[in-house]
Amino acid sequence: MRRTESAPLRTSAGRVAGLGLAMLTIVASMMLWAQSSKLTSKPGLRVPSDVSWTEDTIALASGGSVVRGLILSRRCDRCHGGEGFSSRPTTPNLAGLDRLSFWKQLQDFRSGKRPSFIMQQVLQFVLPESDPDLAAYYSMLPTSSDPQDVREFPSAAPAAGHTTIAARLVSLGDGRRGIPPCQACHGPVAFVRGAPPLRAQNTGYILEQLEAFADASRANDINISMRSISAALTDEERRALAEYYGAGFGMNSAGATAAP
Amino acid sequence: MGNCAQPWPEKCISSRLPHAQDLGSALYTKNQPLCHISMRNRSTIGPMHVMQATFGRLCADEERGTEMRSKIGLVLGILAFLAVFLLMRYYEFDLPVWNYFFGYRPDPLSLHLSGEFVESNLGLTQETDGSLTARLVAQQFLFVPQCIEVPVGVPIRFRVTSADVVHVLFFAGTTYRIRAAPGYVSESRLQFPHVGTFSIPCHEFCGGGHYAMRSRVLAVPKEQFHPPQSGERSACAPH
Numbered sequence: 001m002r003r004t005e006s007a008p009l010r011t012s013a014g015r016v017a018g019l020g021l022a023m024l025t026i027v028a029s030m031m032l033w034a035q036s037s038k039l040t041s042k043p044g045l046r047v048p049s050d051v052s053w054t055e056d057t058i059a060l061a062s063g064g065s066v067v068r069g070l071i072l073s074r075r076c077d078r079c080h081g082g083e084g085f086s087s088r089p090t091t092p093n094l095a096g097l098d099r100l101s102f103w104k105q106l107q108d109f110r111s112g113k114r115p116s117f118i119m120q121q122v123l124q125f126v127l128p129e130s131d132p133d134l135a136a137y138y139s140m141l142p143t144s145s146d147p148q149d150v151r152e153f154p155s156a157a158p159a160a161g162h163t164t165i166a167a168r169l170v171s172l173g174d175g176r177r178g179i180p181p182c183q184a185c186h187g188p189v190a191f192v193r194g195a196p197p198l199r200a201q202n203t204g205y206i207l208e209q210l211e212a213f214a215d216a217s218r219a220n221d222i223n224i225s226m227r228s229i230s231a232a233l234t235d236e237e238r239r240a241l242a243e244y245y246g247a248g249f250g251m252n253s254a255g256a257t258a259a260p
Numbered sequence: 261m262g263n264c265a266q267p268w269p270e271k272c273i274s275s276r277l278p279h280a281q282d283l284g285s286a287l288y289t290k291n292q293p294l295c296h297i298s299m300r301n302r303s304t305i306g307p308m309h310v311m312q313a314t315f316g317r318l319c320a321d322e323e324r325g326t327e328m329r330s331k332i333g334l335v336l337g338i339l340a341f342l343a344v345f346l347l348m349r350y351y352e353f354d355l356p357v358w359n360y361f362f363g364y365r366p367d368p369l370s371l372h373l374s375g376e377f378v379e380s381n382l383g384l385t386q387e388t389d390g391s392l393t394a395r396l397v398a399q400q401f402l403f404v405p406q407c408i409e410v411p412v413g414v415p416i417r418f419r420v421t422s423a424d425v426v427h428v429l430f431f432a433g434t435t436y437r438i439r440a441a442p443g444y445v446s447e448s449r450l451q452f453p454h455v456g457t458f459s460i461p462c463h464e465f466c467g468g469g470h471y472a473m474r475s476r477v478l479a480v481p482k483e484q485f486h487p488p489q490s491g492e493r494s495a496c497a498p499h
Contacts, residue, residue, distance in 0.1 A: 013331055017338040024346045028354055046380045052370045173401075173472035175461075180401035180469030190468040192400055222372050223397050223423050224379050224404045232406070 049113050049220045051104045053193050061103035061132055069137025072130050079118075084141040085151040089204025089246075093153055095141035101196040102135040105220075114220040143200035143251075154248035155203045158240060165237055166244030177232045182241065188252055194222060203246025210238040359444070368423050368442035371397060376445070377421055384408055384416075386487045393417045398427035398440040401469025403460060407496040409478045411485035415449045428464035431477065437463060452479040 051057060076094070080086050084095025094102070108114035109123055126134075145154070158166065168174075173181035185192040188199065198206065212218035213230035221227055230238065244250065364376065371377040377397050383405050384394045394416055397404045400423075410416050420429060422440040429438045436450050452458060462473035478496050 011331075013335045013338065016335045017342065020339055020342050021346075024342060028346060028350045031350070044380060045374075045378055048372050048379060050373070052373055054369055173469060175472040175474055178402055178406050178472065178474040178476075180472045184401055184468035223399050224382070225399060225402060228402055228404060228406050 047113070048222055048224070049104065049108050050111050051107050051194075052222075053100070058100065058193075061135060062099045064099065064103075064132030064134070064136035066133070066136045066140055068130070069133035069135070072126070073134055073137050075125075076134075081149065081151065083146060083149050084138055085146075085149060085153055085200070086202065087150040087152055089152050089155070089202050090208050091152075091202070092205045093151075093200050093202055094138040096143040096200050097135075097138055097196050098191070099132070099135040099139045101194050102138060103131050104194055105196075106131045106134070108220040114218060152202045152204070153200055153246065155243070155246040157247050158243035158249075162236075162240035162243050163249070166240040167249070169233075169237060169241060170244065170250065174232075179229055179232050183250075187250060198245045199248075199250040199252075201245055203242045206245055207238060207242035210242065214238070364445055365443055366421050366445060368421070371421065371423050376419070379404075384410065384488055386489075391415075391417060392487070393419060396420045396429070396440075396475070397423055398429065398462075399423040400425065400467050401462075401473045403427070403429065403462070403473070403475035406475045407478060408475075409480060409485070409496040410452060411482045412452055412455050412479045414482070415451045417447060417449050419445055419447045421445045425466050426464050427462050427466050427473070429460050429475075430463035432459040432461060434458060439464070452477060455479050455481055 079088070079091050080094050085093045105114060106123065109116055109119040110128065112120070145151075157163075169179065170182045170187060173179045173184075181187075181189075182198070183189040185195040186198045191197065209218060210230050210233070213221065213226045214233070216227055216231075219227060233241075366375050366377055372379055377395060382395050382397060384392060386392055392410065392414065394408050394410070396408075396418065398420060418429075418438060420438050420440040421444065422442040424442060426442070427440045429440060431437065431450065431452075433456075434450070434452065436448065438446050438448050440446055456479055458477040458479060460475040460477060462470055464470075466473070
């Protein structure tokens with residue numbers, strides 16, 4: 001190999017190498033072209049909710065007028081209370097709910113994705129354009145206690161042992177079962193879009209919804225999140241969590257040690 | 261050099277071997293090149309004679325033989341390097357780039373509305389050729405579905421995407437990890453080596469619930485495994 005001048009393709013070794021490179025590149029691109037995902041027949045499509053959190057949706061849902069909501073929400077006082085706190089354990093408190101999750105639940109009631117006989121009847125008399133206004137109004141209502149108002153919240157302290165169970169689930173979750181801590185999505189620590197704050201919610205309502213998620217009779221949670229979590233909880237844990245939040249222990253991140 | 265009739269033309273070969281010395285080859289001594297095997301002091305034919313007869317052209321002529329051997333060595337070396345280089349390039353560059361431009365790119369905000377990762381399409385399914393595919397969605401703060409039952413030792417194709425931020429599925433007990441990024445689908449063929457439960461904790465910090473974020477794969481013996489029927493998606497109970 002004592003050639004002093006050598007162009008790559010002029011040597012036989014260079015030609016072999018060039019041919020090999022070309023062939024291997026062609027083979028590689030053929031392999032890439034042949035890769036396509038093979039999808040078999042899909043089962044019947046089930047959409048949990050028609051809401052998806054695009055920027056437009058968020059702007060729509062959070063762009064309501066509080067004053068309009070104040071006027072329109074008077075018809076909601078009968079069940080949900082004049083100050084956003086209901087007097088019945090299974091009727092949710094609406095005070096302090098964030099605009100996005102409130103608006104989403106109204107859309108799910110309208111589309112039937114969240115079954116509720118009473119809410120579907122009621123919402124026939126509410127224009128869809130009013131939903132953001134109601135959301136704005138209820139998000140501005142305070143969640144502090146009011147002795148003059150007839151309220152279910154806060155209910156009595158949790159049963160024995162339930163506080164510990166619930167506090168552990170709220171602050172740590174259970175890694176073994178893959179249950180995330182409630183406060184990471186609902187709680188004072190962090191909030192995830194679509195997850196309502198639970199700090200001022202009734203015991204009966206939380207228990208009812210957890211049980212509905214567990215047997216999938218309520219199935220409007222996006223990407224099967226609450227259904228998976230609630231199905232992994234035991235009955236006692238669901239009761240404990242409902243009593244924990246209903247007694248006002250979720251008011252701040254100190255949790256069980258702080259009174260409402 | 262002259263035309264030499266004998267197969268091992270001793271007198272055709274010069275005793276000086278400039279190429280061998282340049283190459284520094286230990287096979288060549290100054291006066292006894294490998295290819296020049298004399299019959300003078302031998303009565304039987306040995307492997308060296310066989311080699312010389314086989315690669316006769318390489319050996320008969322010192323100078324061109326050396327050059328030819330060097331050329332072949334060079335070509336083989338180039339091909340070996342090319343093979344390694346192109347294989348690496350295919351898996352590390354070609355596949356991701358192709359996937360970036362032409363791969364299926366789901367919208368993380370509307371996974372539940374349409375596309376491959378709607379909730380009715382998640383879980384384990386069987387393709388038309390009998391292979392198994394598992395589809396999961398990673399979100400804050402759980403992998404859905406939370407339990408997948410697979411047969412032992414069978415390659416399962418996992419396709420994962422994220423609904424919000426980057427998560428990493430780490431299959432504890434194996435060396436597999438899959439990065440689920442929003443807007444992309446990560447696909448990997450995994451094989452579970454033994455019967456049991458393989459936990460899937462999240463290995464990329466994704467927020468307050470990251471440390472409790474876990475799913476599992478349940479590997480069962482092949483006899484006990486019931487493949488999902490056509491149109492069915494299967495997932496075992498969470499716990």
